[in-house]
Amino acid sequence: TQLLEQSPQFLSIQEGENLTVYCNSSSVFSSLQWYRQEPGEGPVLLVTVVTGGEVKKLKRLTFQFGDARKDSSLHITAAQPGDTGLYLCAGHAGNMLTFGGGTRLMVKP
Amino acid sequence: DTEVTQTPKHLVMGMTNKKSLKCEQHMGHRAMYWYKQKAKKPPELMFVYSYEKLSINESVPSRFSPECPNSSLLNLHLHALQPEDSALYLCASSSQLAWGETQYFGPGTRLLVL
Numbered sequence: 007t008q009l010l011e012q013s014p015q016f017l018s019i020q021e022g023e024n025l026t027v028y029c030n031s032s033s034v035f036s037s038l039q040w041y042r043q044e045p046g047e048g049p050v051l052l053v054t055v056v057t058g059g060e061v062k063k064l065k066r067l068t069f070q071f072g073d074a075r076k077d078s079s080l081h082i083t084a085a086q087p088g089d090t091g092l093y094l095c096a097g098h099a100g101n102m103l104t105f106g107g108g109t110r111l112m113v114k115p
Numbered sequence: 116d117t118e119v120t121q122t123p124k125h126l127v128m129g130m131t132n133k134k135s136l137k138c139e140q141h142m143g144h145r146a147m148y149w150y151k152q153k154a155k156k157p158p159e160l161m162f163v164y165s166y167e168k169l170s171i172n173e174s175v176p177s178r179f180s181p182e183c184p185n186s187s188l189l190n191l192h193l194h195a196l197q198p199e200d201s202a203l204y205l206c207a208s209s210s211q212l213a214w215g216e217t218q219y220f221g222p223g224t225r226l227l228v229l
Contacts, residue, residue: 036215037215037217039217039218041220046203046223046225047222047223048119048121048205048207048220048221048222048223049158049205049220050220051217051218051219051220054217056215094157094158096157096218098215098216101163101212101213101216102160102163102171103160103218105157105158106157107156107157108155108156108157110155
């Protein structure tokens with residue numbers, strides 16, 4: 007069983023601060039997705055990374071896939087209250103998707 | 116268009132009821148999934164369909180019965196559920212059941228079993 011560990015589990019910050027969420031595994035993943043989920047809603051895809059060392063930017067969000075494709079990070083610059091939610095990383099090993107435990111982010115105005 | 120729709124959005128049922136959850140996508144995806152998500156936990160895979168055939172059943176109790184009537188539709192039939200089955204049920208689809216295919220999720224059905 008491939009395991010993905012996310013850290014931190016919870017993060018409460020003030021508007022305007024920067025933050026980084028980590029997703030780590032001892033296994034190699036063929037690709038990794040980041041999702042954001044609001045309470046009672048389904049996960050919404052933010053990005054897919056497939057190449058070791060890849061960096062993708064989505065406005066204030068920067069995603070990085072580790073060189074060995076075992077880890078990933080999500081960095082948010084100047085967080086806003088609208089960024090509040092559950093951030094999930096999910097890695098592909100073969101056909102199936104393995105989810106990390108999630109990072110619950112709260113950005114206070 | 117990357118939309119997966121699910122109905123109903125909310126469902127309350129008794130332990131003796133029979134109900135069904137419905138999922139639909141029109142992206143031409145040939146793999147569809149059911150997940151169960153408890154509060155403050157990540158989604159857990161239940162079933163996977165590939166080309167309308169059940170490919171994976173993650174040891175789900177028989178009170179949950181999936182059905183894929185065509186390539187766009189996925190149902191989850193519920194019968195004799197237990198209160199601990201209360202959760203958010205998520206449907207997802209991907210282009211196919213293959214290496215690294217991105218899964219797109221629906222908004223979920225929030226189920227409460229009384």
